[in-house]
Amino acid sequence: MTDRPTVVKDSVLDALSELSTATACWTLYGMGIRNTYMKGLKPIAPLGLGKRVVGRAFTMRWIPYREDLESDGVAVVRGEGAFRRAIEKLSRRDIFVLDALGDLDSGTLGDILSARVKYRGASAAVVDGAVRDAPYIQEVGLPVFVKGVHPSAGVRTLWPVDFNVPIQCGGVAVIPDDVILADDEGVVVIPAQYAERLSIIGSETEERELFIRQKVEAGYSVFDAYPPTGALIHEFDEWKKSRSDQS
Amino acid sequence: MTDRPTVVKDSVLDALSELSTATACWTLYGMGIRNTYMKGLKPIAPLGLGKRVVGRAFTMRWIPYREDLESDGVAVVRGEGAFRRAIEKLSRRDIFVLDALGDLDSGTLGDILSARVKYRGASAAVVDGAVRDAPYIQEVGLPVFVKGVHPSAGVRTLWPVDFNVPIQCGGVAVIPDDVILADDEGVVVIPAQYAERLSIIGSETEERELFIRQKVEAGYSVFDAYPPTGALIHEFDEWKKSRSDQS
Amino acid sequence: MTDRPTVVKDSVLDALSELSTATACWTLYGMGIRNTYMKGLKPIAPLGLGKRVVGRAFTMRWIPYREDLESDGVAVVRGEGAFRRAIEKLSRRDIFVLDALGDLDSGTLGDILSARVKYRGASAAVVDGAVRDAPYIQEVGLPVFVKGVHPSAGVRTLWPVDFNVPIQCGGVAVIPDDVILADDEGVVVIPAQYAERLSIIGSETEERELFIRQKVEAGYSVFDAYPPTGALIHEFDEWKKSRSDQS
Amino acid sequence: MTDRPTVVKDSVLDALSELSTATACWTLYGMGIRNTYMKGLKPIAPLGLGKRVVGRAFTMRWIPYREDLESDGVAVVRGEGAFRRAIEKLSRRDIFVLDALGDLDSGTLGDILSARVKYRGASAAVVDGAVRDAPYIQEVGLPVFVKGVHPSAGVRTLWPVDFNVPIQCGGVAVIPDDVILADDEGVVVIPAQYAERLSIIGSETEERELFIRQKVEAGYSVFDAYPPTGALIHEFDEWKKSRSDQS
Amino acid sequence: MTDRPTVVKDSVLDALSELSTATACWTLYGMGIRNTYMKGLKPIAPLGLGKRVVGRAFTMRWIPYREDLESDGVAVVRGEGAFRRAIEKLSRRDIFVLDALGDLDSGTLGDILSARVKYRGASAAVVDGAVRDAPYIQEVGLPVFVKGVHPSAGVRTLWPVDFNVPIQCGGVAVIPDDVILADDEGVVVIPAQYAERLSIIGSETEERELFIRQKVEAGYSVFDAYPPTGALIHEFDEWKKSRSDQS
């Protein structure tokens, strides 16, 4: 039984930011973790080629709105305040991950809350649902990944319940402090205890794929170059060595 | 702030079982609670006209399966045992309500677990997702409301996390100990603190609607009879009185 | 330009009731009318093999509910009363066809209104949306074809606007006084001006298919019998003749 | 009963163009109108931050295509000409709103008709369905909000029926002469009789939210600034006053 | 590399018919084959508790209809005749499996072709799409599993291409001569080379689950009985032995 590290180190986060989501997702698959890509979530504005966001998951969970939760103050449910309390607990390099039930009938984060999320040092927000004020959130500068947008506030159809509990987001399990890696292809969850190992294996994969793509662009067939065969195996080793000498 | 009763009394459950889900849902709407009907859930076998199940919600929550949750024994997630531990905590007149994320790629309850749920005295199970062995669950005799069926067990795509926490089910909030009322039209959630009041108002509605339907079947127009107008108002009062005298 | 008959004769309705929806739909396709089958509508209770309902379309149209339509009495919208006024205008052998926008979040007809629809002589109701009290509507005995059920009344998310105007229902155009034919396979719309011709051609199709099925069940290959070839052509003519002599 | 103004004044349209759809939608919600945002409609090309279109709804309604509607000239249906007649009736600052049934199998407007819509002074088109020639419509310069695109013309699966009647569009009721407000977040319907009041309240909201966002970006917590508390209340009043003095 | 048996023996088919789809699907999962259950396919009429159909897959593949495929006789496509030729090639204990692309806009099999499929000795048909004449297919007596029904014939939107090639059906790979097992829970594909092994392991599973269910119905907790622990392990061995002595 592997114990879970409470917090993935910043240096590992930095190393993971060198990986595309494609490399991370497929390498994790090879490590036995099959379901890591959130389906249907896209950035509200493209990050740009080679740009990624990476951070530690700070999770939050919503249920469908019910009028008595608001008016009767039912004790077991912590209520609207939970959303704001969660935001005020965010730390540097967190990524705020909301299971908003895939609901596209209410926005959750708007421009003001996004501004606060950013101010607290979080790297991004990831919402299985919608945000409001999407054009203005772009102005705020917080990367946000969503299923859609809706101009009305969350309280319309959703009610916040919990934070820092295991949730689903985009059909994927997210445990607090898992690593979230996102780029223009979407969002991948990296189980915390796999983060460091992935940063090492994934980096080798990125290097090998770069070499292969260069060869294919130079005219090698996929049979010869993907993976490298014959003399290309040796050439790859040399190429790698020369690169590490340079760096 | 209204305090929430820990447990709705059995006598109230009995009274609620006199209401159709149509009456319960529409009366709650009139009381200000708009979203109480679980969308897309149906009984695996019809209960029959006028048959209902009623009980107290015992909730359970799942997240998408991830291989490390099983193999690494990640501490924060209580794991597969949570499902069985939940079942062994069920009490008489509970209804076991599972947020299985609407996932139709795995069964959750099968015939054996359903048999145990029934033995412990629960009145029904309600699953936002699928069950397996549906033909055999019918033989067991536990009423089960689902979105679909799937012949493989839950561990394929789902992992149990929590029980007795607020959840969503069929797009509706369910708080532990809310009352669940179900018939062949589907499943309605009754907030615990509204249960008693609903049992009274709903009963009057059922009575009035029976009177109206009899009048409409006898040829009255909807303008005259729905709601009763003119002489019918008096006739309804007499009819109600004669019925209460008889009972 | 073909003028449209105001009313298809009862005798044509009777003749059409001898056709399955499969024969009607496919024969209309051969007559150049391609899109006649309402997608996703099913009877709330099976009619039984060979049972059909047939009648003239009395259409009604809804839009999404908006609070001011109810409270401000906006003049251009005739409002909730439109639904009841429409029902009180139904005639013998009408079929009440509702474009409820495919909305499954509100019931439209319930048991009381269904009782009135039946009392007025209508043969069935067809709803692109949901009904409430479905178990009790069965008791009332009005055949109803729907996309789903929902226990709350229509006013929740829908507002009635018009009746006896061209509408869509189940993805098909319905013009007032078109003929509606329904069985356990679903609902087909027959343009009024094609009704009589269909009743004749369709009847021949039914007869030929019965003959072919008997031959196939007796061991003929589909190449020989479907359509009849060689000696079977003559045999079919004889068989038809003997049947018409008998009747 | 509030009488409906035939036409919302141009000055009110101008004032409304100062509001984001987020402000309009959420303020209307607070005024009791809950369902105003059209789901699933997006501009075919982004308008840009802070850009909006606003105008009076000119509605149009389609039903599924049926071959006899075209060939037999069925009298009750006004036919293909209805689409062109509607376009030739558009006025300055109208927004052409089409209920094309969410159908993505046919385009409705193409580049030529869009050019005419623009020439007649309409501000935009809003289509619950698809348009064709989307790349060329951008060239024409008419803002168009749609669910999708399809390169074939409307007659393939749709037939125009009515104009200037109440319709649904994107799941929302649209009454002729309602105000339509759209930006890159989507399209909101403003009931005509609420337009002026919204322009006033919404403007205050925009101002307050700007103040709050500035404070949050300067480091205030959401508990302190959203809504303003303590000294911030006074500061906000001062800030508002100084702004109105300037303008 | 395991060679594939051309034909699974009848005795293995017989043995497999003793398994529920739940047992088959979950046992195959344990054998490393994860995706065997066809999603969304249901029998057009229930088989009844404990009833199954089993047979060898005879596959067929369709593409969307295109008018030139019919009129121009494009050489590479074998055309409408392919459907009938396939049917005339069916053998005893085949199951006719059609990849009709999940298309619900056309029926494929109708009552006449179903009668021929049955006459040729096939055990059932499985259609990823719709059939027509569903009420009459029930009369014919061929078990048919489908996604839906549609009253018009296949040529409306589909064109047959190939038979006895690998296909998808319900999201599952089907290779010719794989075994198909179906009951009221749905349809499972058993790779031919796993059929015999599954028949042995699955039978043990069925026996063990029967024992467990009896114990659970007698009051054992799932912790004690599922799987059996302590004294129950021995009792299970005795029970198995006594059963095999009896048979």
Place this chain on the structure above:
Amino acid sequence: MTDRPTVVKDSVLDALSELSTATACWTLYGMGIRNTYMKGLKPIAPLGLGKRVVGRAFTMRWIPYREDLESDGVAVVRGEGAFRRAIEKLSRRDIFVLDALGDLDSGTLGDILSARVKYRGASAAVVDGAVRDAPYIQEVGLPVFVKGVHPSAGVRTLWPVDFNVPIQCGGVAVIPDDVILADDEGVVVIPAQYAERLSIIGSETEERELFIRQKVEAGYSVFDAYPPTGALIHEFDEWKKSRSDQS
């Protein structure tokens, strides 16, 4: 019976590249071919106004992944190598068309394979499913039309079976060597035997629509100009003549 040309000539491809997909789709409709537009496929990056890709279809077909197809080397299925073999068979001006079953749970082409597809001279790839490395495929410079993106490789849920066989893609039939025409509105399939005729008729349509749009932009009503009436008919002829004189 029209014989099918083995290969559409390059000069016809060049001529077709002058048509928008809107013109091609609607002209084919007029020629009797109704279903040619692939639903739901979009370029991963816009081509830009007036830019198109055109080429001959090289088809490929996938089925759902099944573990034994990979591990047991089942003879009837040619396996993972089929994908790479297909790529190595692509020729200049081919368009690689993949029926990946609309599956959004696996990428198919990634950046390396796309680079090879491009190197072999293919003009584009069209995938009824997802690709991975979408940001990097843009860098490679191969136009790719897809339903979505997914960062993991194809083997996760898909298995390649066949190439150069008739397939479906986006709900449309594609026969090998059909012509594929794509722009920012999407992808249209042109049956090979219609390609030359379409290039002629379509060109006339483009010319006429340009003339009409200019007139509409100059203020003509759609009744006068679309299609041209009165004096505009003559003006159009003159305009055409002057254009052909110039070219």
